[in-house]
Amino acid sequence: MYFQYDESAIEYFKQKDKRLADVIDKIGKIEREVDRDLFSSVVHHIIGQQISTKAQATIWKRMQDSLGTVNADSILAAGIDRLQSFGMTFKKAEYITDFAGRVENGTFDLQGIWNKTDDEAITELSALKGIGVWTAEMILLFCMQRPNVFSYGDLAILRGMRIVYHHREINRKLFEKYRRRLSPYCSVASLYFWAVAGGAILEMRDYAPKKENKKSERNKKIASNPKQG
Numbered sequence: 001m002y003f004q005y006d007e008s009a010i011e012y013f014k015q016k017d018k019r020l021a022d023v024i025d026k027i028g029k030i031e032r033e034v035d036r037d038l039f040s041s042v043v044h045h046i047i048g049q050q051i052s053t054k055a056q057a058t059i060w061k062r063m064q065d066s067l068g069t070v071n072a073d074s075i076l077a078a079g080i081d082r083l084q085s086f087g088m089t090f091k092k093a094e095y096i097t098d099f100a101g102r103v104e105n106g107t108f109d110l111q112g113i114w115n116k117t118d119d120e121a122i123t124e125l126s127a128l129k130g131i132g133v134w135t136a137e138m139i140l141l142f143c144m145q146r147p148n149v150f151s152y153g154d155l156a157i158l159r160g161m162r163i164v165y166h167h168r169e170i171n172r173k174l175f176e177k178y179r180r181r182l183s184p185y186c187s188v189a190s191l192y193f194w195a196v197a198g199g200a201i202l203e204m205r206d207y208a209p210k211k212e213n214k215k216s217e218r219n220k221k222i223a224s225n226p227k228q229g
Helices: 007-016 018-027 038-048 053-067 072-085 090-105 118-126 133-142 155-165 172-182 186-197 210-224
Strands: none
Touching (some): 007 186, 018 186, 038 133, 053 072, 072 090, 155 186, 172 186
16 A cells, blocks of 8 residues: 555645646656554564664564564564564564553553644654654654655655755755645655655755765665655
8 A cells, every 4th residue: 555645735736836846747656655554563663773674674574474463462472582583672672562562551542543633643652662753753654644744854855855945954944944835745745855865856966065965875775765764
């Protein structure tokens, strides 16, 4: 299943943001996979932090093969030592076990969070061990499919914005200006900024100073797989 957006978002950008509309015309429809299971999405994001996409996929497959369904019951039954045997660190196994325990005892409501506002959901998710604000924002986008997610903490989004809008830097004030312009379709805009940051349009360049430009090269990995985090 892919992140769902339709022509209403594209038409909105044609009216509000000609540069982004031109980018959309060149790239076309973006299909980004989503995981509608909130429990597995949280676990997947914890596993994927600071490791390659391939390593994340390997650990996840081992978990599925060994546990069957990955849910609170199967995680708690496995325990930290068994989770570590799949290839993750002790801390990640601890974070995942803590999350499963919270779901099991009801201190984290898997169903109720769907009814929360974006800010409320981010606050609840980022209160979990191993989940920061950026990861919470990615869960909102790639699991809950919230339409207006825009992360200032995402370096690849900032890179994409520099490229599209020809800025040397995107500070918080400028970022919020674009947030207001792109709302209520910031999630769709994010998809295109990631694509641009990852080199989807070869003739476009980053306008950051050279030192920052070199530093930003490492963010192309995130741009090509923003669910990792």
